[in-house]
Amino acid sequence: MTAPILTASGRSTDxxxxxxxxxxxHLANAPLFIVADGMGGHDAGEVASATVIEHFSALVGQDALSIAQVRDTLASAREAVGAIGQHGSAGAGTTLSGVAVATVDGLGYWLVLNIGDSRTYQFSNGELEQITVDHSYVQELIEEGEITPEQANTDPRRNIITRAIGAGSVGDADYWLFPAERGDRMLVCSDGLTTEVSDERIAEVLGSERDPQRAAEILTADAVRAGGRDNVTVVIVDALTVASVRGIHVQTDEDDDLADTRPRAAADGGMR
Known part of the structure; x- marks a missing residue:
């Protein structure tokens, strides 16, 4: 079987x-490109994020992934992170965001997943689009019209998230499935990038630097230079070739489970 999307990728962290x-x-090996941002103090966050990546690493090397594979892996990762808390790090938790290569009737699709406030974007035809929706308190305030996205960047509550893997959260991940096209560029990042670097600058770098590794390094350096208040991780994946028929979306039973969840209600209480 030939991979439905042939990719090139870059990754950078600071x-x-x-x-x-x-x-x-983070993990950036076909068919999976993900970022996990740990939390919980001391070394609990580091262990939680690494645990999730370790579980998803078992999927590397396949041509494409199904929603069932991703959900099953997430469930096992959640259980493993929960076990960390049983050993003295009750606040251990992590976000998870990213994109997997998927296929529908042999066509190349992107399967995006997200839980927490790390993000996945699509850069296509010169336009940057945020695919994921933050599971955060300030995102809920934005949706309720109480603050603007610009105000959210400096709001003191911006670190309160409403879903995570671990940290007492039971909220599920959101999923999106949509056709890929040759030339697509997907960006996955922790909030250390998006709190420091504007969408305009992100789009400028993605549009001007063709090498995904170099683009990831530039964005990471920009975030550190702008203040670097948090850890920064950037993963970029390019679609070099795609098995697709432009404009045709083949509906499947699996698609019915992947409705866009915007707007969404919080699944459980906020956490830091």
Whole structure:
């Protein structure tokens, strides 16, 4: 079987200017490109994010992934992170965001997943679109019209998230499935990038730097230079070739489970 999407990728991570420990973990190997941003204090966040990445690493090397595979892996990762808390790190938890290569009737699709406030974007035809929706308190305030997205960037409550893997959260991940096209560029990042670098600058770098590794390094350096208040992780994946028929979306039973969840209600209480 030939992979439905042939990819090239780049990845970069930095502890930032203010933290002593990098609690971000990432995976950038076909067919899976994900970022996990750990939390919980001490080394609990680092262990939680690394645990999730370790579980998803078992999927590397396949041509494509199904929603069932991703959900099953997430369930096992959640159980493993929960076990960390049983050993003295009750607050251990992590976000998870990213994209997997998927297929519908042999056509190339992107399967995006998200839980927490790390993000996945699509850059296509010169336009940057945020695919995921943050599971955060300030995102709920935005949806309720109480603050603007610009105000959210400096709101003191911006670190309160409403879903995570571990940390007492039971909220599920959101999923999106949509056709890929040759030339698509997907960006996955921790919030250490998006709190420091504007969408306009992100789009500028993605549009001007063709090498995904170099683009990831530039964005990470920009975030650190802008203040680096948090760990920064950037993963970029390009679609070099895609098995597709432009404009045709083949509906499947699996698609019915992947409705866009915007707007969404919080699944459980906020956490830091």
């Amino acid at each position: 502890v930032g200017a203010r933290r002593k420990l990098n609690e971000d973990s």
